Amino acid sequence: MKHTLSVLVEDESGALSRIAGLFARRGFNIDSLAVGPAEAKGISRLTMVVQGDESTLQQMTKQLNKLINVLEVLDLTTLPAVERELMLLKVSASSENRGKILDLVQVFRAKVVDVSDSALTLEVVGDPGKLVALENLLKPYGILEIARTGKVALKRASGVNTEMLKT
Template identity: 90%
Template sequence: MKHTLSVLVEDQSGALSRISGLFARRGFNIESLAVGPAEAKGISRLTMVVEGDEETLQQMTKQLDKLVNVLNVIDLTRLPAVERELMLLKVSAKKDARKDILDLVQVFRAKVVDVSDEALILEVVGDPGKLVALEKLLKPYGILEIARTGKVALKRASGVNTEMLKSTSSGINLPA
């Protein structure tokens, strides 16, 4: 099972290296890692996606908590959270296909950030599923390059689990 961990760390040299080393020593692959400044000066938030069973992840979380520069670790996997990712996608866009591609861009609320005679660069932000869906639909046109940020996530302040609401048959459609 994939787990999304949110880790607050002090901005100290080697903190990221110690965290990634902890996972590497135990044979864990970090599938996605996004790091940036957090809400307080001198603190960074790491959002990482790792795969493993519940028991192993609990052990890893406890070991992360013991690292000197780690302030807090939250497993967001089963908590109501907002998850987003950014993808830049360069797609072949010859004249005859350009209108179809631009129609897809609108449906996915993506932005065209660069245009040439042969290609478009698109910027799309959303949950990881949205990015995968757009990539799949654009593949027949010829994807030339992709750059993705990795997932960033925060626990929902409202506590509302929109994933659960989407799966109910209430007919309520919530934006992602």
């Protein structure tokens, strides 16, 4: 099972290296990692997507909490959370297919951020499923380049679990 972890750390040289090393030493892969400043000065938030069962995750959480610079570890997997990812996608766009691509851009609420005679660069923000769906629809036109940020997530203050509303 994939788990989304939100980890608050002190901004110290080598903190990210120690966290990544912890996972590597135990043979666990980090599927995605996004790091940036948090709400307080001197603190960063790491959002990590990792795979493992419950016992593996409990062990990883305990090990993370032992690291000096780690302030908090929160598993957002089962909590109401807002999750987003950013993808930049460059797609081949000839004059014949440009209109079809722009129609898809509107449906997925993406933005065109660069245009040339032969290509469009799109910015797409949303849950990972949305990004994969758009990528699959654009493959027939010719995807030239893709860059993805990895997931960022925060626990919902409202406590409303939107996953429950989808069923």
